[in-house]
Amino acid sequence: MIAGRHILTALGFTVFALAPGAHAQGVNAGDREASGETPFAAEAVAEFDTPWAIAFLPDGRMLVTEKPGAIFLVTQEGTKTPVANVPDVAASGQNGLLDVAASPDFASSRTVYITYVEPGSGGGSLVLARATLGEGDRAAALENLSVIWRQEPQGGRGQPGGIIAFDPDGRHLFLTSGDRMLPKTAQDPDDTRGKVLRLNLDGSTPDDNPQSAEGGVRAQTWTMGHRNPYGLAFAPDGKLWLHEMGPRGGDELNLIEPGKNYGWPVVSNGDNYSGTRIPRHATRPEFTAPPLYWNPVIAPAGMAIYDGAMFPAWRGSAFIGGLSAMALIRVTFDGNGGADEADRWDMEERIRDVAVGPDGALWLIEDNSPGRLLRLTPDD
Known part of the structure; x- marks a missing residue:
């Protein structure tokens, strides 16, 4: 027994069965190998410049x-119509035009949301904007675009986050904000960086947020202590899941619960790029540890939780794109806040985003120029 934990071996990696009162460390899926055989066929539909x-x-x-x-x-079928009136973005490194999401009431309002890093001093700011998607004769445009949230204070380098998700009832918007390579901001309650924010659809602050009475950034904050969150999605049971890139090791998948602190940069399952060690979650039980992490890393990007009909055996699974892993990764949940990697398929390219189509097909985009839009269907 080591530190109250019985060490077991399963599936080729170490699992810790915790003694009563011990602090959970989660499962490390970093040593999994990608399979070259896939249970789906991939069709390239269109190409883009760094989608x-x-x-x-x-x-x-x-x-x-x-x-x-x-x-x-x-x-x-791959027919592309450019959308006009896109705002100027600060496109360099990890920054630029980021996420896009259709409002829950899009069918009646035609409202869409986008995130991007806007030009500005010190590296600019991550912003959230909404607009109406207008369509005419073979044309489309963003109309009445307005910024409804802006990173404060501005500045930073990469790691912007910028992922949008709507809660199941469609009344609130969740937004990830990365630390912009300024780690200490993730633990500053008055800095928007390194947070998950919960907003009303117009960008205002819900009055039932954990710290709504505090005003400012604190009122908008749902959780804090995040590094570079590039995946955010609700599961069918209503749980909210987020993945984020770790430093030198320690990519994380976290169950997001209001008011919790996930520990970056005080704790991590990875270490600094300089090689200096970062304390692990077990040393600081006040911080919430990930139920699943990757070391070596996969560089997770994009995430969709499957609820379609085309792959019925995968309903409820999360699909995550791997950048450094060049893979599509399937994660399963146990219903009690636990998660584990079930499959990893070699895609031979960096996978930037994952989505589920209306018919249940899986759609991926490659992080490349050109980067392909792929449609995955069962390989019969």
């Missing part, structure tokens, strides 16, 4: 963003 995000519309078409600053309205 970043996919958002499906109710009619089955999708919006695809390109990090340099373009948006396309795309049919499932």
Whole structure:
């Protein structure tokens, strides 16, 4: 027995069965190997210049963003219509035009949300904007665009976050904000960086947030202590899951619960790029530890939780794109806050985003220029 834990071996990695009162460390899936055999067929539908995000519309078409600053309205057959009136973005390194999401009431309002890093001193700011998607004769445009949230204070380098998710009842918007390579900001309650924020659809602050009475950044904060969160999605049971890139090791998948602190940069399952060690979660039980982490890393990007009909055995699984892993990763949940990697498929390219189409097909985009839009269907 080591520190109250019985060491077991299963599936080729170490699992810790905790004694009563011991602090959970989670499962390390970092040593899994990708399979070259896939249970799906991948069809390339279109190509883009460094695509970043996919958002499906109710009619089955999708919006695809390109990090340099373009948006396309795309049919499932691959016909691309450029969307006009996209704002200027600070496109360099990890920054640029990021996520896109259709409002829960898009069918009646035609409202869409986008995130991007806007030009500015010190590296600019991550912003959240909303607009109406207008369509005419073979044309599309963002109309009445307005910024409804802005990173404060501005500045930083990469690691912007910028992922959007709506809660199941469609009344609130959740937004990830990365630490912009300024780690200490994640533990500053008055700095928007390194947080998950919960907003009303107009960008205002819900009065039932954990610290709504505090005002300012604290009132908007749902959770804190995050590094570089690039995946955020609700599961069918209503649980909210987030993945974030670790430093030198320690990519995390976290169950997001209001008011919790996830520990970055005080604790991590990875270490600094300089090689200096960061204390592990077990040393600081006041911080919430991930139920699943990767060391070596996968560089997770994009996430969708499957609820379609085309792959019925995978309902409830999360699908995560791997950048450094060049893989599509499937994660299963146990219903009690636990998670484990079930499959890893070699895609031979960096996978930036994952989405589920109306018919249940899985859609991926590659982090490349050109980066392909892929449709995955069962390999019969």
